[in-house]
Amino acid sequence: MKRPATHGVTLADVARMAGVSEITASRVMRDRGPIRAETRDKVLRAVAATGYVRNGLAGSLASARSNLVGVILPSHTNNVFPEVMAGIGQALSRSGYQPVVGVTDYDPATEEALVRSLLAWKPAAMILTGLEHTRETRRMLETASIRVAEIMDIDNRPIDLAIGFSHLEAGRASARHLLARGYRRIGYVGHDLDADLRAAARLKGLVDQLGEAGAPLERRHLTGGASSVQRGRSGLGALLAQHPDCDVVVFSNDDMAVGGVFHAMAEGMDVPGRLGLFGCNGLDIGQALPKPLSTLRANRQRIGEIAVERIVMDDGPETGPAIIDVGFEIVAGATA
Amino acid sequence: MKRPATHGVTLADVARMAGVSEITASRVMRDRGPIRAETRDKVLRAVAATGYVRNGLAGSLASARSNLVGVILPSHTNNVFPEVMAGIGQALSRSGYQPVVGVTDYDPATEEALVRSLLAWKPAAMILTGLEHTRETRRMLETASIRVAEIMDIDNRPIDLAIGFSHLEAGRASARHLLARGYRRIGYVGHDLDADLRAAARLKGLVDQLGEAGAPLERRHLTGGASSVQRGRSGLGALLAQHPDCDVVVFSNDDMAVGGVFHAMAEGMDVPGRLGLFGCNGLDIGQALPKPLSTLRANRQRIGEIAVERIVMDDGPETGPAIIDVGFEIVAGATA
């Protein structure tokens, strides 16, 4: 197997230069086992002199473990995921792990393909979003014998560990809050819920609770596509055109809700006097509005952090599938 | 070297089951070389039966190439970077590559450590932000003999390929725009510019151009920390408390500017009548405001896409350091 001897400085080169065996150099690099200070110095000098960069592929292959962690998120555009990613990224870097990232665009088949190719890197752990996966995805994750965290949702049985909150319950809580405030003619503006199962679960909770309270949710407008400020703005316009009698509108997401607030502002509508607006997800932006958005918030960054802490830093005994409910809170705000 | 024979199905197992040699199975997996349809089927059946998952570590080690791409960004919280990441992620997944991500928090030493550990994975290419790196970072990237894209900035000489726009020029263009609109008592609200060199460059361009026009930028308020809507809101308050005579305020970033808009709204200030507001970066949110934000926009998602297209998909001849200026545009908006 000939290949042009590239600049590739190997551990062997370093060891030779330092006058030690390869394994000793390896131990110095990894801070493993007892090494005489003098020996360590020799090796480190050789490393500096050669500009050696360790080959993680070879190392991980030999030791059958890597410091890579697979992270699969549904979307780049939905603002909640950068936040989750921030939590994950920070916690990982603290512990010397590195994320390999994939995005599914809410498609289970894409997710399956991603899981397959991420598993190829023998990651130390895997973080994915939600609890719904294809049968094959579950199979692969179960046989991989690595820790798996499923984040955001806890309304089902996880493969290993679920971290998040109940979206169904979140929907119900929103409903109770609005009912308590006296709203009865409730409207809903949502994005594409076929894909976003968690937003759909929140809606279901909302619908159920409102139905039980005798104020069924009949005024709805669904826009296609991903959630965005723009769609929230136009969506509220469309909803009100059809159902001008709404006294409050719930949005599938905070960015949608912010759009709603902007629509109301542009129309000079009195919020919450004439119309209440209620979001979901507690994005920063909503809280910086002139009137802070009434919404439902979960600490997403924390979800990412906990996921990492539990599956990569925790060496504790495996205890079977576990669920961590980080809960959520109603942010009263000033718009509903 | 004994290790419990885990569930690890290897290519050898697949090959044995299919009754072919390992290398043939390998070729089937990689779609390489001529394979009889019948043989391919046998192998694929064996793969399905065993649930084989390829080991990318071994494969990449043997072939000295991986489909990993290192991506280093300064921040998770600054909204600009999720957008860039979206562009990168989409373009990469289209071409079967996977990003390994690191975040520097605007610290060159952290960046150096990240480059070192990302290079360990023998990535096919590396994408980093900005043109300022430590000497050692540059050395490593130069010797790695892989393609390197430095994104966002083009105001300096790149290692291999730079994609972005001139922030200095962007600052000057903002100044010219505001001067043309008749503004003279110009204020500035910014975040931590020691870390964010590009925001600092925009400010420098702004200051230079205003100085040349005889309307020096003396009214400034810098908040510490990263840019955010909240800081923009409080920052504008602080600036106006000290310099109530501003007729327009430039923000270091769009999220800061949106905060400024909210402050003005909450105070019932007439925008742009009493006070103009000008952002930078053209985030979606700014355009969804009741009055679209006047700002300066570059297509960040496109920057990510171009970076990927040029360094991982393009096999063309190396042509030495190159610069791609994606430019920017002044978005007139309705706030300045």
Next chain:
DNA sequence: GGAAGAAATGTCAGCGCTGTCATCTCGGAG
């Protein structure tokens, strides 16, 4: 001074895959 154990280092065989260079098969041209 020597035994005993701790400290430091080394030997060796792979990890699971792929590049290189054969080898083998088979149909058609001469």
Next chain:
DNA sequence: CTCCGAGATGACAGCGCTGACATTTCTTCC
């Protein structure tokens, strides 16, 4: 019939590192 070349497939040696298990130094203490 033989020869040739394209089409298929295989043997083999590593990629660069690390785990397991020696082996070789010190120390220490009686």
